[in-house]
Amino acid sequence: MSTSQDLVKALKAELKSAGVTYAQLAARLGMAESSVKRIFAKADMPLSRVDDICRALKLDFAELARRVADAQPMRRELSLAQERAVVADRKLLLLAICCLSQWTFEQIVSSYAISEVECIRYFAKLDKLGIIELRPLNRYRLQVAKTFRWRPNGPVMDFFRHHVVDEYFAGGFDGEDELLLLVHGSLGPGLATAFAERLQRTAEDFAQQHLADQRLPAEKRKPYTLVVGLRSWWWQAFVDLWREPPPSPAKPVNKPPTKSINRPIKAS
Numbered sequence: 263m264s265t266s267q268d269l270v271k272a273l274k275a276e277l278k279s280a281g282v283t284y285a286q287l288a289a290r291l292g293m294a295e296s297s298v299k300r301i302f303a304k305a306d307m308p309l310s311r312v313d314d315i316c317r318a319l320k321l322d323f324a325e326l327a328r329r330v331a332d333a334q335p336m337r338r339e340l341s342l343a344q345e346r347a348v349v350a351d352r353k354l355l356l357l358a359i360c361c362l363s364q365w366t367f368e369q370i371v372s373s374y375a376i377s378e379v380e381c382i383r384y385f386a387k388l389d390k391l392g393i394i395e396l397r398p399l400n401r402y403r404l405q406v407a408k409t410f411r412w413r414p415n416g417p418v419m420d421f422f423r424h425h426v427v428d429e430y431f432a433g434g435f436d437g438e439d440e441l442l443l444l445v446h447g448s449l450g451p452g453l454a455t456a457f458a459e460r461l462q463r464t465a466e467d468f469a470q471q472h473l474a475d476q477r478l479p480a481e482k483r484k485p486y487t488l489v490v491g492l493r494s495w496w497w498q499a500f501v502d503l504w505r506e507p508p509p510s511p512a513k514p515v516n517k518p519p520t521k522s523i524n525r526p527i528k529a530s
Contacts, residue, residue, distance in 0.1 A: 336407035
C-alpha cells in the first residue's frame with residue numbers, strides 16, 4: 263500500500279474516532295460534501311489537502327505520520343541480499359544485534375570501540391536495510407516483528423554456527439543462575455508447533471525483561487544470552503546402534519548401512 267493510501271486510511275480512522283462526518287468536515291474545509299467523499303474514495307490526495315484536514319481535526323501531521331508508521335506490518339525476516347550486507351561488515355552485524363536488543367545509542371558507544379559518527383553511519387545503514395527507522399537525536403524504532411528471526415540457513419546464522427556456537431556451548435553452565443537442558447522425546451501431530459509458540463513467548467519475556475532492567479545501574483546488570491531451539495532430529499552419535507530406523511512422517515530417514523548398524527562397540 264502506498265504512503266498516500268496509508269495517510270488517507272489513518273485520516274478516516276481519525277474522523278471516526280472524533281465522530282466527525284464527511285458533511286461536517288466539508289463545512290470546516292469550505293468544500294462540498296460530495297467532493298470530500300470523492301477524495302477519500304480515491305484514497306489519493308496531495309499533502310496540502312492532508313494538512314488542511316489535519317488542521318480541521320486539530321491533529322498534528324507529525325503525530326498522524328507516526329500513527330501511520332506504527333500501523334505498518336513489521337518484517338519477520340530480511341532478504342538473502344540484506345543478510346549478506348549485514349554479515350559482510352562485522353560492526354554492522356554488531357549494531358544490528360544491539361538494535362534488536364534495543365540498546366540505546368549511548369549504551370552502544372559507551373560499551374564498544376565505536377565512535378558516535380560511526381554509530382550514526384551504521385544506524386543509517388540499518389535504516390536503509392529496514393531493520394530500524396532512524397529518528398531525531400539518534401533514536402530509532404524497530405521495523406521488525408516480535409517474531410523476527412534470521413533466516414535459518416542464511417548468512418547470519420551461518421556466521422553464528424561458525425564463530426559463536428562452539429564458544430557458547432563450551433561454557434560449563436554451572437553458575438547458580440545458569441541452565442542447560444537437553445530433553446528428547448516424541449510428540450503427536452501439531453504439538454511441536456504449540457511448544458514452539460510457548461518457547462517464542464519465553465524469548466519475548468526475556469527481551470521485555472531486558473528492556474525493563476535498563477533502568478538499573480550498569481553494575482547491577484549482567485549479560486546473558488538465551489538460546490532456544492526445537493528441532494525434529496535423531497542423534498547421529500547413536501545412529502550405529504539403531505536396530506531399525508523409525509520412520510519420520512515429515513521426511514524419510516536415511517537408513518544407515520548395515521555394516522554401521524552391526525559394527526561392534528569397542529570397550530573403553
